[in-house]
Amino acid sequence: MEKNFKGSDFLHVGNKLLGWYKENARDLPFRKTKDPYKIWICEIVFQQTRIAQGLNHYNNFIRRFPDVKSLASAEEDEVLLHWKGLGYYSRAINIHKAAQQIMTDFDGVFPARYEDILQLKGVGKYTAAAVSSICFNGRMPAVDGNFYRVLSRVFADDFDISGSKAFAYFSQLATLVMPENVGDFNQAMMDLGSEICKPKNPLCEKCPLKDDCLAFAVNKVSEFPVKTKKVKTEDLHLQYYFIHYKGQFVIQQRKDDFIWKKLFEFPSSLPEDFKIFIKTLKTVQHKLTHKNLTIDIYNVEIPSKAIWEDFTVNNQYMITDYRGSQNKSFPKPLESYIQNSLKD
DNA sequence: AATCCGGGGAA
DNA sequence: TTCCCAGGATT
Missing domain, CATH: 1.10.340.30 (Hypothetical protein; domain 2)
Structure with a gap:
């Protein structure tokens, strides 16, 4: 009116x-x-x-x-x-x-x-x-x-x-x-x-x-107030590889579009050769305002220093350790995963 | 004009 | 679960 x-x-x-x-x-x-x-x-x-x-x-x-x-x-x-x-x-x-x-x-x-x-x-x-x-x-x-x-x-x-x-x-x-x-x-x-x-x-x-x-x-x-618009959520599936060797692990930075702009994350792909190093898979549910996330995190344990260096150098990945990760901004579910890894 | 972007607290 | 919060950018 x-x-x-x-x-x-x-x-x-x-x-x-x-x-x-x-x-x-x-x-x-x-x-x-x-x-x-x-x-x-x-x-x-x-x-x-x-x-x-x-x-x-x-x-x-x-x-x-x-x-x-x-x-x-x-x-x-x-x-x-x-x-x-x-x-x-x-x-x-x-x-x-x-x-x-x-x-x-x-x-x-x-x-x-x-x-x-x-x-x-x-x-x-x-x-x-x-x-x-x-x-x-x-x-x-x-x-x-x-x-x-x-x-x-x-x-x-x-x-x-x-x-x-x-x-x-x-x-x-x-x-x-x-x-x-x-x-x-x-x-x-x-x-x-x-x-x-x-x-x-x-x-x-x-x-x-x-x-x-x-x-x-x-x-x-x-x-009051009158609000007609409904909130809709959609499902989204994410996949990560927690690739690590002696306390160090591989990270990358997200783009400034989509969710978690410019935050750090784990790689979302792994060369076929390295899939033999996958130890475990942890699936995490995480809710955002407009998305229900299902996050698969594969724990990839690199067996030797030579393979680790070969992998990280050839792919030009960013490397950090548990201490260094404290100085970077990770999405909450990934931060939790890092914390839990620290206990093992 | 419609859609997307987080995370947490209250009911 | 659903809604809302000292909104703004993008398309």
């Missing part, structure tokens, strides 16, 4: 939210700073990632890369290592490229304009609005999943959040309630969506917007 609220005044909703936020803001490390670098990093880390899940990654990342320059001059593999286990690895690749963008295109100074921030790799309209508003008094709503949920409920609006029009639609809705302090407003919406206006079992009785929420008024909070 299209609604036309133009001419109406919903500013008091935003101001109520600000009042609530002043007393109930979560105590998070990145709330203590307006350093655009740190705010940017935290926005990327927490894309599609819960605070509890990403907090250690954020702290470790900032400790190792405290500013744009240290990140820009780092090796990509080390950036990926700090992203290990977080998922959506293109974020790590893009964050590294963006740091170098800031060095070359913006003279090493984090850009203050929304349009410039938007040019950074991995930064979309949400992140640009968040950094702009929190650090530079920008006046763009940082419309994310929390905005969809809170606004759809407050206005009892059944606009489908699955479609690509949702961002523009809820951005306009957000401007109706957006007060002067946009930076705090954006963060307040995140906290309200996380702590009160939760997807399931929202705490409506504690909600500062209880008296303004149309969905609550008609007891239909659970019907």
Whole structure:
């Protein structure tokens, strides 16, 4: 149902939210700073990632890369290592490229304009609005999943959040309630969506917007937001050869397409001659959001130094050992396999 | 406009 | 199991 609220005044909703936020803001490390670098990093880390899940990654990342320059001059593999286990690895690749963008295109100074921030790799309209508003008094709503949920409920609006029009639609809705302090407003919406206006079992009785929420008024909070798109998963079979000799083993790096971008893995093929060295096969199940993985890992034990050197040199494979593998980012199931091999 | 990209926690 | 999370890039 299209609604036309133009001419109406919903500013008091935003101001109520600000009042609530002043007393109930979560105590998070990145709330203590307006350093655009740190705010940017935290926005990327927490894309599609819960605070509890990403907090250690954020702290470790900032400790190792405290500013744009240290990140820009780092090796990509080390950036990926700090992203290990977080998922959506293109974020790590893009964050590294963006740091170098800031060095070359913006003279090493984090850009203050929304349009410039938007040019950074991995930064979309949400992140640009968040950094702009929190650090530079920008006046763009940082419309994310929390905005969809809170606004759809407050206005009892059944606009489908699955479609690509949702961002523009809820951005306009957000401007109706957006007060002067946009930076705090954006963060307040995140906290309200996380702590009160939760997807399931929202705490409506504690909600500062209880008296303004149309969905609550008609007891239909659970019907919002409307999301029609279904999540589908498909099966995927992977095959690996854990080729090793005296604690060393063969690895390779994945491409930057498909899953686990730029992460390390074992070879997925083995010359026919070497299949006589296969000792065991371990099959691992692993779930991704859109894929159910079945991973066959063949343990290939090379019997002699001569064969090992012949194999690794001729095929120009990357070699590591258990210690060295700690400094590389492996997908979780392969990391587990390496750990288990260590026990044997 | 539709699809893909992780991993973990909550219900 | 299913859904969702401080989304963005690609096609």
